[in-house]
Amino acid sequence: MLLHRVKCFLNNQLTIKQAKQIHAQILITSLNHLQPSLVHQFLLSTTNYSASVFVYVREILYHLQKPDAFSWGCTVRFLSRHGQFEEAFSLYVEMQKLGLYPSTHAVSSALRACARTGSKTGGISIHAQVHRYGVCNCVFVQTTLVDFYTKLGDMDTAKRVFNEMLEKNVVSWNSILSGYLKAGNLGEAQRVFDEMPKKDVISWNAILSGYAKMGNMDKTLSFFQQMPEKSFASWNTLISGYMERGEIESARRFFDMMHRRNNITWITMIGGYSKCGDGKSARELFDEMPEKDHLAFNAMISCYAQNSEPKEALKLFDDMLKSGVNIQPDGVTLASVISACSQLGELRFGSWIESYINKHGIQMDDHMATALVDLHSKCGNVDKAYKLFNGLRKRDVVAYSAMIAGCAINGKAIDAIKLFQEMVEAQIQPNLATFSGLLTAYNHAGLVEEGYRCFNLMKDNGLVPSTDHHAIMVDLLGRAGKLEEAYKLIKSMPVKPHTGVWGALLQACSVHKNVEFGEIAAKHCFELEPSTGGYYSLLANIYASVGRWQDARRMRRNMDRKKLDKIPGCSWTEST
């Protein structure tokens, strides 16, 4: 009866709030009729779990008649195995406070949780206790310690613990091996690899991945061919290595060669196509994929969001919600969805997303918050953007760039410049997107000299200004009436200017009633986008403003005849 209810609960995806309501009922039943430990064990053994199970496991633990070290340890292990690292660690701490002595299982599980979350203090405090609990000579505990220190980047301590081990198994060796690889020390990793008394497929995959990440695909391939046994991970490492280097054809060749693939294989390919802008191939594979999980949806939704197809991103998100109970969006999904909403400039979707996050109890992380910074600032709500920005756990180049751009488009040029300085002081390298925002700020403030200086600063940082950067610069010069200078800047561009660049010049010519450059700019706009009517009307305005009524009429007739749209969709013509 109780197990039946538990099963019902597990099969239905319930929100945490709903789970807590039912929890009270089950608890009463279980305390009266059945052993809670049975429920507890059932929950721990289940594989078909939903988010609410994690709440349950803990709550029922509290109501066990004799919560001994074994029950606690099992729960810690369960949570750690299922990615609930914070929960696992906090339960471990609680168990200690009760004076219970954790087993080697509990200690290694808790350590693993600290390694995964990067909780330095947590792991070190566990390390300090291993003697007291008499678990310091356990190979599992020691191996997890090695892994913990390698994940912290502290190879000295990792190596010390490793050398002190009386007994080492292949996992211990693999841990120290992957530590050197993570630290980028391929030489030492190769030495460890050669020295290993026993190698398994994971050792081979680790060294394979090391060479793949270095971009040395010849070496990677030769290791791959030498391997005595290959797993999915081996193939996937090879494919992702090729994708990372942009060798899409090679990646595809090996992908096609595989007799069986797992979801990681498919997602690696989809992600690779996404990064090189081939959304069409990505979608083809996505459609072919036999059992799409939420990570596959995440990869595909992000592909659309990153390749300027926000509507497709939202459509696929909708499909994801309809696809069934076992595919649920997570924070990663929402970060991409928020980005798509932002590109559409639709606050409606934005507030819908926010209520979705609250309703489903999805944890706000820095990725999501950064996407929201961008969304809110595009909708004119800089205060909200600032609040989110200030709440970030760590501010990186993406977060700074979003906030700088947010200030810039909302007329807070001084704030934008201040943020940029702050970022440089924090030793965070600015990139192309950062400078887009900064240039926009100078543009907004009409600071021509600073704009030029910024342009040169980009080059000092080894960055090549893109067409978009030129467009902003042309706009800045154009607004200041420096039309000839703007024109010269366009002529000096290494790549072909797009309508954003010529459109900015045309707009400036319209403001300053300049026929000479206006005609040139308009001509390019007509060629590049013959069906956008706004360019014809801008030139018509220029003619009209200097009294050339006949030419103005000719332009308007031109426009009518083609039944053109009225306004060009350029943000800088609308932003003021």
Added chain:
DNA sequence: ATAGGGTTAG
């Protein structure tokens, strides 16, 4: 129980 391969924002 401990190790390797995938998705994340400007």
